[in-house]
Amino acid sequence: MELDSLRGLREKFTLRHAIIREFLAEFLGTFLLIFGDDPFLFQHDCTPVHKARSIKTWMSEFGVEELDWPAQSPDLKVIEHLWDELERRLRARPSRPTSVPDLINALSEEWSKITINTLLNLVESLPRRVEAVKAAKGGTTPYYxxxxxxxxxxxxxxxxxxxxxxxxxxxxxxxxxxxxxxxxxxxxxxxxxxxxxxxxxxxxxxxxxxxxxxxxxxxxxxxxxxxxxxxxxxxxxxxxxxxxxxxxxxxxxxxxxxxxxxxxxxxxxxxxxxxxxxxxxxxxxxxxxxxxxxxxxxxxxxxxxxxxxxxxxxxxxxxxxxxxxxxxxxxxxxxxxxxxxxxxxxxxxxxxxxxxxxxxxxxxxxxxxxxxxxxxxxxxHLPEKKHEEKSNVKDKYEMITMS
Missing domain, CATH: 1.20.1080.10 (Glycerol uptake facilitator protein.)
Incomplete structure (x- = not known):
């Protein structure tokens, strides 16, 4: 799970060790309250600041056990699939953004076209993704x-x-x-x-x-x-x-x-x-x-x-x-x-x-x-027609975002 803040988006800033520790304390503390004694899996990517010795030491002192797998598996990083989808949509646009405001508008427009069904499908795919990575013990899943x-x-x-x-x-x-x-x-x-x-x-x-x-x-x-x-x-x-x-x-x-x-x-x-x-x-x-x-x-x-x-x-x-x-x-x-x-x-x-x-x-x-x-x-192909999502799908999405 990759979040800027539990409270929403922040202004642009540089991720430093102290900020990461502050965020982790808030994030992990919140989930400990939610899950209690039940185990849960926390994953962050391999950004250098996440791999810093001070962060690893803090995680160890906090009582977070580090799993041997996955080393750098993309299979569990569902957000990466959304970034890839967003990138594909940007590249497929008739004209490329030429300024930062244009880029922001293009990102907002293409992001709004990603349907709730897509998000739900990604969430529902997590159990089999976890099982596949566990079976591979952090290695590559057996494609061939x-x-x-x-x-x-x-x-x-x-x-x-x-x-x-x-x-x-x-x-x-x-x-x-x-x-x-x-x-x-x-x-x-x-x-x-x-x-x-x-x-x-x-x-x-x-x-x-x-x-x-x-x-x-x-x-x-x-x-x-x-x-x-x-x-x-x-x-x-x-x-x-x-x-x-x-x-x-x-x-x-x-x-x-x-x-x-x-x-x-x-x-x-x-x-x-x-x-x-x-x-x-x-x-x-x-x-x-x-x-x-x-x-x-x-x-x-x-x-x-x-x-x-x-x-x-x-x-x-x-x-x-x-x-x-x-x-x-x-x-x-x-x-x-x-x-x-x-x-x-x-x-x-x-x-x-x-x-x-x-x-x-x-x-x-x-x-x-x-x-x-x-x-x-x-x-x-004819351009896609916009259509409203069914209310029950919206309800499911709201439940997921609240959980």
């Missing part, structure tokens, strides 16, 4: 493991059984359900970002703060790597039996293709790059349409299902050339795993050094898809 476990697991089953209990269609279904479930798992906390190309596209459209992009990408790669470890452990005996203990990248008994994409013999590097650009552009364009509330969109809670259908459509129509990686994390993370797990550096040399194409191609394609949707669809 379901994609690799179900996707690469379906490939492993088809390859290692030599087609007896798997085929291209089961692989498509595996990746489709993997993506769908990954979005359901992480959607309430992170927005369901499981693809760096999608995260970049959202950042380009200012629907996602660019400062969070490196953190999300790191989480996506770590999740893909961890998912590959799971598949390797699950099918270790089958892998050894399939190729007599050898881990091969090419040839009849190759198994590296279980984890990462490799091009078909007919595919050139240029054609492969074009393949990835087009497929990822189609993916991002469809995702933007699915989540766009000003478009027809998908029913609330059904978005992951329709994103899964999009993956399925791409798989059955564009999977022949290289297996539709369309995701740098999904391809490079497992490829790095195979490099260290026994397949060696050949995973980067195979296919004429193919490895960089499913990394660069989707990033270009994601931005292209975002630009196409923005220019051809989003720019042509």
């Amino acid at each position: 493991i379901p994609v690799q476990l179900f996707g690469c697991g379906s490939v492993a089953q088809a390859v290692l059984s030599r087609g007896a209990v798997g085929e291209p269609l089961t692989i498509h279904i595996g990746f489709t359900t993997g993506v769908m479930l990954a979005v359901y798992v992480s959607g309430g906390v992170s927005g369901g970002h499981v693809n760096p190309a999608v995260s970049l596209a959202m950042a380009v459209l200012r629907k996602f703060p660019i400062k969070k992009f490196p953190v999300y990408v790191a989480a996506q790669f770590i999740g893909a790597f961890a998912g590959s470890c799971s598949v390797f452990g699950l099918y270790y005996n089958a892998l050894m039996d399939y190729s007599n203990g050898q881990l091969l990248v090419t040839g009849e008994n190759a198994t590296a293709n279980i984890f990462a994409s490799y091009p078909a013999k007919h595919l050139s590097g240029l054609n492969g790059f074009f393949d990835q650009v087009i497929a990822t552009a189609a993916l991002v364009l469809c995702i933007l349409a699915i989540v766009d509330k000003k478009n027809i969109g998908a029913p609330k809670g059904m978005e992951p299902l329709f994103i899964g259908f999009t993956i399925l459509a791409i798989g059955v129509s564009m999977g022949f050339n290289c297996g539709y990686p369309i995701n740098p994390a999904r391809d490079l993370g497992p490829r790095l795993f195979t490099a260290v797990a026994g397949w060696g550096v050949e995973v980067f040399r195979a296919g004429g050094c193919w490895w960089w194409i499913p990394v660069a191609g989707p990033m270009v394609g994601g931005v292209l898809g975002a630009m196409i949707y923005y220019l051809l669809i989003e720019l042509h």
Whole structure:
């Protein structure tokens, strides 16, 4: 919770240690009266003054226990989501403020457009945010493991059984359900970002703060790597039996293709790059349409299902050339795993050094898809009509602000 004062806004001033201590005494004292002996969670951000030794000493003397988690988790800072929304609205205005009074007026105008329902939804999302951060013990929430476990697991089953209990269609279904479930798992906390190309596209459209992009990408790669470890452990005996203990990248008994994409013999590097650009552009364009509330969109809670259908459509129509990686994390993370797990550096040399194409191609394609949707669809949406909130929503909001 981030407040200037329990009594309202203050004039502009510099936050110094003494002011912070005064505020904390008032703030924590008030909440101790409210909660009594019941425990409650207090969070402030990592502004240097909050981390000062004198503040930590004061907190310790006051009897406030410091939790080991989260280190710098954005998941519990609901206000950050509102700041991001406000920033997006400011950037989307036809003209930028040119003076401080203009900026103040613009901020007031855009802030008034944020609905009470948005605030209520954020408040109601806190329990699952807390549970996700607790489960991660302060680390990054597991965005990507379901994609690799179900996707690469379906490939492993088809390859290692030599087609007896798997085929291209089961692989498509595996990746489709993997993506769908990954979005359901992480959607309430992170927005369901499981693809760096999608995260970049959202950042380009200012629907996602660019400062969070490196953190999300790191989480996506770590999740893909961890998912590959799971598949390797699950099918270790089958892998050894399939190729007599050898881990091969090419040839009849190759198994590296279980984890990462490799091009078909007919595919050139240029054609492969074009393949990835087009497929990822189609993916991002469809995702933007699915989540766009000003478009027809998908029913609330059904978005992951329709994103899964999009993956399925791409798989059955564009999977022949290289297996539709369309995701740098999904391809490079497992490829790095195979490099260290026994397949060696050949995973980067195979296919004429193919490895960089499913990394660069989707990033270009994601931005292209975002630009196409923005220019051809989003720019042509009708402006929102103002409407009065229902009284019961207003009552709920007043109860929240008083509590």
